[in-house]
Amino acid sequence: AQKITQTQPGMFVQEKEAVTLDCTYDTSDQSYGLFWYKQPSSGEMIFLIYQGSYDEQNATEGRYSLNFQKARKSANLVISASQLGDSAMYFCAMREGSGGSNYKLTFGKGTLLTVNP
Amino acid sequence: NAGVTQTPKFQVLKTGQSMTLQCAQDMNHEYMSWYRQDPGMGLRLIHYSVGAGITDQGEVPNGYNVSRSTTEDFPLRLLSAAPSQTSVYFCASSPTYNNEQYFGPGTRLTVT
Numbered sequence: 352a353q354k355i356t357q358t359q360p361g362m363f364v365q366e367k368e369a370v371t372l373d374c375t376y377d378t379s380d381q382s383y384g385l386f387w388y389k390q391p392s393s394g395e396m397i398f399l400i401y402q403g404s405y406d407e408q409n410a411t412e413g414r415y416s417l418n419f420q421k422a423r424k425s426a427n428l429v430i431s432a433s434q435l436g437d438s439a440m441y442f443c444a445m446r447e448g449s450g451g452s453n454y455k456l457t458f459g460k461g462t463l464l465t466v467n468p
Numbered sequence: 469n470a471g472v473t474q475t476p477k478f479q480v481l482k483t484g485q486s487m488t489l490q491c492a493q494d495m496n497h498e499y500m501s502w503y504r505q506d507p508g509m510g511l512r513l514i515h516y517s518v519g520a521g522i523t524d525q526g527e528v529p530n531g532y533n534v535s536r537s538t539t540e541d542f543p544l545r546l547l548s549a550a551p552s553q554t555s556v557y558f559c560a561s562s563p564t565y566n567n568e569q570y571f572g573p574g575t576r577l578t579v580t
Contacts, residue, residue: 355510384566386568386569388571394556394573394574395571395573395574396511396558396560396571398568398569398570401568403566442510442511444511446565446566449565449566450565451498451499451518451519451565453565454499454501454516454518454562454565455501455513455516455526456501456511456513456569457513457527458503458510458511458512459510460508460509460510461510
């Protein structure tokens with residue numbers, strides 16, 4: 352079974368609208384972390400937001416927020432007020448367990464977001 | 469700070485050749501890792517290190533070797549290149565196991 356599932360290969364959104372990118376995960380660990388990265392067409396990987404499994408509040412970073420539903424094992428990324436520069440591939444990733452030996456990220460296959468003017 | 473640097477940016481190899489992809493970071497991060505990115509597959513972990521002298525295998529380690537003699541450097545060696553190793557390779561580092569990973573710009577490798 353896939354540990355990280357991103358069911359939307361591609362998404363379109365109008366400029367200035369909000370968009371939600373889906374991510375579900377599979378783990379039996381109680382301690383884990385969830386990350387979202389952005390990869391523009393230039394290829395670099397840009398960290399956006401992090402949510403720890405014990406964090407009680409949803410993470411927010413500027414226009415990015417993470418809709419964390421632990422019981423449903425989902426960690427959706429919400430981008431508010433989309434901009435043309437948000438057009439990129441978005442990856443959800445998970446770190447399972449705690450401690451240095453668990454320094455491993457598992458990535459989903461990504462969602463390609465296109466923002467239309 | 470230069471952050472995470474990778475050399476070369478592009479490389480073409482013939483089947484059977486060996487080479488080393490270089491990765492260096494100047495942030496004094498203990499944790500480093502190598503990923504490969506293939507179309508439609510996301511990023512997959514090849515090897516990682518939790519400190520100088522300590523390395524371990526990731527999801528797809530076959531055909532690759534690593535070593536970590538210093539905190540700064542984490543080279544990835546392809547022992548005998550195969551067309552299946554055509555990919556984009558990313559190196560990343562982080563200060564702790566739980567922090568976000570800082571990625572290098574990537575190396576695009578083609579094996580013919």
